[in-house]
Amino acid sequence: xxxxxxxxxxxxxxxxxWAQGLLRAARAIHLAECxxxxxxxxxxxxxxxxxxxxxxxxxxxxxVERVMAKVRVQTPSGNFRP
Amino acid sequence: xxxxxxxxxDAAFRELVRRYERPVxxxxxxxxxxxxxxxxxxxxxxIKVLNGIRSYRPEFKFSSWIFKIAxxxxxxxxxxxxxxxxxxxxxxxxxxxxxxxxxALQIDGQxxxxxxxxxxxxxxxxxxxxxxxxxxxxxxxxxxxHVEGHSYEEIAQILDLPLxxxxxxxxxxxxxxxxxxxxxxx
Numbered sequence: 001x002x003x004x005x006x007x008x009x010x011x012x013x014x015x016x017x018w019a020q021g022l023l024r025a026a027r028a029i030h031l032a033e034c035x036x037x038x039x040x041x042x043x044x045x046x047x048x049x050x051x052x053x054x055x056x057x058x059x060x061x062x063x064v065e066r067v068m069a070k071v072r073v074q075t076p077s078g079n080f081r082p
Numbered sequence: 083x084x085x086x087x088x089x090x091x092d093a094a095f096r097e098l099v100r101r102y103e104r105p106v107x108x109x110x111x112x113x114x115x116x117x118x119x120x121x122x123x124x125x126x127x128x129i130k131v132l133n134g135i136r137s138y139r140p141e142f143k144f145s146s147w148i149f150k151i152a153x154x155x156x157x158x159x160x161x162x163x164x165x166x167x168x169x170x171x172x173x174x175x176x177x178x179x180x181x182x183x184x185x186a187l188q189i190d191g192q193x194x195x196x197x198x199x200x201x202x203x204x205x206x207x208x209x210x211x212x213x214x215x216x217x218x219x220x221x222x223x224x225x226x227x228h229v230e231g232h233s234y235e236e237i238a239q240i241l242d243l244p245l246x247x248x249x250x251x252x253x254x255x256x257x258x259x260x261x262x263x264x265x266x267x268x
Contacts, residue, residue, distance in 0.1 A: 012253045013249075043260055044256065044260075047256060047259055047260060047263070048228055050209050051209070051224070051228035051229055052228060052229070052231075054209065054210075054229050055108075055204075056104045056105060056107075056108045057104065057107055057108045057111050057204060058103065058104045058107060059103055059107045059120075059121045059124055060121060063099070063103055063107075063121070063124070063125070064096055064099045064100060064103065066125060067099050067125055067128045067129060067132070068092070068095065068096060068099070070125070070129050071095060071128075071129055071132040071133060072133055
């Protein structure tokens with residue numbers, strides 16, 4: 001699709017905003033006319049979704065105790081409430 | 083919580099470790115792709131954080147401070163063990179994915195330990211492989227932005243980089259990921 005001077009291609013920042021649903025409508029309308037930007041945007045949206053779905057991993061059981069064994073705690077806990 | 087920890091309350095220390103152990107471990111694990119090593123580096127991170135908590139300045143987000151220490155631990159390790167880095171990423175001087183692949187070491191025929199097998203299972207998806215192919219600076223930016231959800235400004239603070247550099251790294255990292263995942267997303 002050709003780029004109209006009054007409706008230029010989306011910048012990488014705008015593509016990112018569109019993928020997050022945050023691009024203002026006046027710019028998002030460009031995607032209705034530009035297959036190139038739409039394809040880039042859809043790939044970006046898929047990538048961001050896949051990244052956001054990556055699991056968090058945890059260390060082996062007992063990690064807190066292993067850390068605490070090596071930390072210098074200056075005063076014992078008496079009245080802490082989590 | 084941080085104030086309690088600054089006062090030396092053992093329970094506050096434990097709670098901070100519990101809150102941040104998974105995000106810190108995940109970041110470091112994805113940076114070094116070795117479970118045992120990631121656990122050592124995550125431990126090192128928390129020991130530095132807790133022993134140095136009185137030097138924490140509240141004008142920074144606490145999570146940014148922890149991630150800065152964790153990322154530094156991972157990057158320092160990757161620099162110290164340049165040979166290991168080569169095995170994952172190719173030469174640090176490589177400018178293109180092809181150059182990185184051409185300079186990467188092959189480690190065929192090595193016996194996998196049980197922890198290696200766990201890592202293969204956990205980090206075996208196509209997107210994890212694609213992330214692993216990014217150079218460490220891009221990888222850290224992408225993980226902090228899209229997995230941990232930090233803003234560009236926070237990432238600049240965590241990585242001690244100018245804001246423009248962070249934006250560039252993230253854009254380049256995402257472009258590389260899209261290339262590596264081409265076909266997968268079709």
